[in-house]
Amino acid sequence: MTFPDREQVWRQISAGGGDDWDVIIIGGGITGAGILREAVRNGFRTLLIEQRDFAWGSSSRSSKMVHGGIRYLAAGNISLTRHALQERENLISQAPRLVERLGYYFPLYRGRFPPRIAAGLLFWLYDRLAGIRDHRRISNAQLQDTFRELDTKNLNGAYFYTDAVTDDARLTLRVLQESIRLGGVVRNYTRANRLLKNAERVTGVRVEDRETGAELDLRAGVVINATGAWADRLGNASTAGMKIRPQRGSHLILSAERFPVSHAIFIVHPDDGRRVFIYPWEGRTVVGTTDIFHDRNLDNAASMTPDELTYLLHAAAQLFPGRPPHRENVISSWSGVRPIITSGKSRDPSKASREHQVWVEPGLVSCSGGKLTTFHYMALDVIDKARAFLPDVTPPGETPIFAATTHSGTDVLPAEPRRGERLLGRYGDDAFLLTQQATEQERARITGTNTCLAQVRWSLQHESVVHLDDLMLRRTRLGLLLTRGGEQLLDEIEPMARELCGWSGQQWLEEKERYLEIIGTYYTVA
Numbered sequence: 001m002t003f004p005d006r007e008q009v010w011r012q013i014s015a016g017g018g019d020d021w022d023v024i025i026i027g028g029g030i031t032g033a034g035i036l037r038e039a040v041r042n043g044f045r046t047l048l049i050e051q052r053d054f055a056w057g058s059s060s061r062s063s064k065m066v067h068g069g070i071r072y073l074a075a076g077n078i079s080l081t082r083h084a085l086q087e088r089e090n091l092i093s094q095a096p097r098l099v100e101r102l103g104y105y106f107p108l109y110r111g112r113f114p115p116r117i118a119a120g121l122l123f124w125l126y127d128r129l130a131g132i133r134d135h136r137r138i139s140n141a142q143l144q145d146t147f148r149e150l151d152t153k154n155l156n157g158a159y160f161y162t163d164a165v166t167d168d169a170r171l172t173l174r175v176l177q178e179s180i181r182l183g184g185v186v187r188n189y190t191r192a193n194r195l196l197k198n199a200e201r202v203t204g205v206r207v208e209d210r211e212t213g214a215e216l217d218l219r220a221g222v223v224i225n226a227t228g229a230w231a232d233r234l235g236n237a238s239t240a241g242m243k244i245r246p247q248r249g250s251h252l253i254l255s256a257e258r259f260p261v262s263h264a265i266f267i268v269h270p271d272d273g274r275r276v277f278i279y280p281w282e283g284r285t286v287v288g289t290t291d292i293f294h295d296r297n298l299d300n301a302a303s304m305t306p307d308e309l310t311y312l313l314h315a316a317a318q319l320f321p322g323r324p325p326h327r328e329n330v331i332s333s334w335s336g337v338r339p340i341i342t343s344g345k346s347r348d349p350s351k352a353s354r355e356h357q358v359w360v361e362p363g364l365v366s367c368s369g370g371k372l373t374t375f376h377y378m379a380l381d382v383i384d385k386a387r388a389f390l391p392d393v394t395p396p397g398e399t400p401i402f403a404a405t406t407h408s409g410t411d412v413l414p415a416e417p418r419r420g421e422r423l424l425g426r427y428g429d430d431a432f433l434l435t436q437q438a439t440e441q442e443r444a445r446i447t448g449t450n451t452c453l454a455q456v457r458w459s460l461q462h463e464s465v466v467h468l469d470d471l472m473l474r475r476t477r478l479g480l481l482l483t484r485g486g487e488q489l490l491d492e493i494e495p496m497a498r499e500l501c502g503w504s505g506q507q508w509l510e511e512k513e514r515y516l517e518i519i520g521t522y523y524t525v526a
Contacts, residue, residue: 004180012185013187013218014216020045021047021219023221024048029056033175034376038382041399047220048187049205051192051210058338058372060169060473068084086131097422098174098422102164102165102263102279103160103161104264106161107265108158108159109155110156112268135159135161167426174427175375190208200362201362201363204219225365226366229338234366245340245342246295246340247291247294247339249289249338250292250305250333250335252525253281253480254287258323264277265279269315270318276315278315301521304333332523335522338354339369339370356369358382360388402428403429409424412432419450423435456471468497469518471497479515480523
């Protein structure tokens with residue numbers, strides 16, 4: 001199911017003269033996408049708007065992990081861990097090759113928590129909550145077989161267990177795609193300028209097309225604020241009781257050829273004792289994350305500071321001591337801002353809760369906090385709270401988040417069925433059309449990636465691309481995976497982009513300049 005034409009959507013919502021929606025959702029990240037799916041599944045007429053691009057914020061700049069959170073379990077948060085593990089298993093089952101199980105190694109450092117026996121109990125419970133048994137004890141020698149340069153002199157072995165990784169932006173887009181299939185309406189670059197009110201009750205939203213400046217007043221039974229770290233900054237909404245503290249997590253991407261890892265590993269940072277992940281993703285090696293309270297202007301994308309760069313390079317040096325990575329080895333970086341629900345007291349950001357919270361006032365339901373993994377669980381909670389303002393319907397039984405695909409990887413790419421399965425994970429059955437409509441050259445991998453120009457063409461034609469960064473950073477991840485944001489590929493993309501987006505030569509140059517400025521400012525290390 002492709003995304004509808006943006007102009008067609010604007011005409012559709014304009015023609016109604018503000019006719020009532022059951023639900024208007026503000027926020028096009030994974031939280032909003034999950035809520036949209038649940039709303040339309042219940043039969044509610046629902047519109048989702050996003051002031052920038054879908055997955056522009058945290059949902060394209062997370063750690064890419066679909067996990068229960070071993071550290072949350074260690075902190076005693078059994079409920080959050082249980083829900084997250086259940087959702088992880090559902091996503092692995094329902095979205096194969098988009099959400100993929102990955103092996104993790106948790107080294108046991110002498111003199112540090114947890115000791116070996118406690119760690120064994122912790123991983124036993126972690127697997128028990130997930131309904132699987134994947135963990136096992138690993139000796140120092142076995143650990144060095146996998147991570148040959150790791151210094152094991154202060155280690156007491158390790159535990160192996162499994163979690164999962166994903167392409168977070170494509171996961172968000174796939175949930176939106178499923179919601180559109182069920183009847184949801186979505187539009188990016190559409191801002192909620194203010195809430196409409198009758199006395200103290202929210203009755204709708206004044207929306208603005210950010211590309212043209214046109215405004216509309218739209219009415220709804222309930223407005224849902226799913227803007228994450230921005231939830232307490234929504235126009236004229238009441239924010240009483242909301243205590244959201246944005247927290248930044250930064251990551252580095254390194255060459256997997258020079259710094260190879262086949263599994264994820266926790267490294268205890270020598271500076272502060274925090275555990276940092278080093279893990280494989282999209283054919284690269286990722287180092288992350290930092291945990292820093294983010295006090296910068298949220299109107300701007302987050303970016304890594306020089307101190308964070310030094311910190312993460314120092315962490316990576318623990319795994320590659322003979323050839324520690326330096327700044328010139330970094331392909332790209334990204335920083336995401338997580339919405340953390342706080343008590344208002346200053347505390348260690350690494351120990352902040354990942355629980356979500358829902359606030360209700362007349363005609364408005366707001367949700368923030370939570371994790372990428374638990375978006376469906378959060379959506380169920382939000383729609384349950386929103387029912388007070390909606391037509392009385394019997395909640396449907398649980399159904400899979402993603403419709404089963406009818407094609408196989410062999411159908412999609414006969415010569416490369418595994419890559420065909422990967423495309424099915426990202427596009428559903430549209431993957432078959434994507435490859436069938438492409439030339440042989442367009443189906444070939446772009447050097448050094450698992451992405452092809454057929455995906456570029458499909459996104460430009462069917463996935464609401466408004467700006468070049470939408471394509472390079474979220475519809476595909478080429479801007480993260482290639483040096484200089486894939487600048488060397490832009491000449492090849494230009495004819496497609498101009499044809500399918502209707503850009504003139506001058507508009508293309510402006511888009512290219514804008515995109516390279518974004519890459520240089522927010523995705524390139526200083």
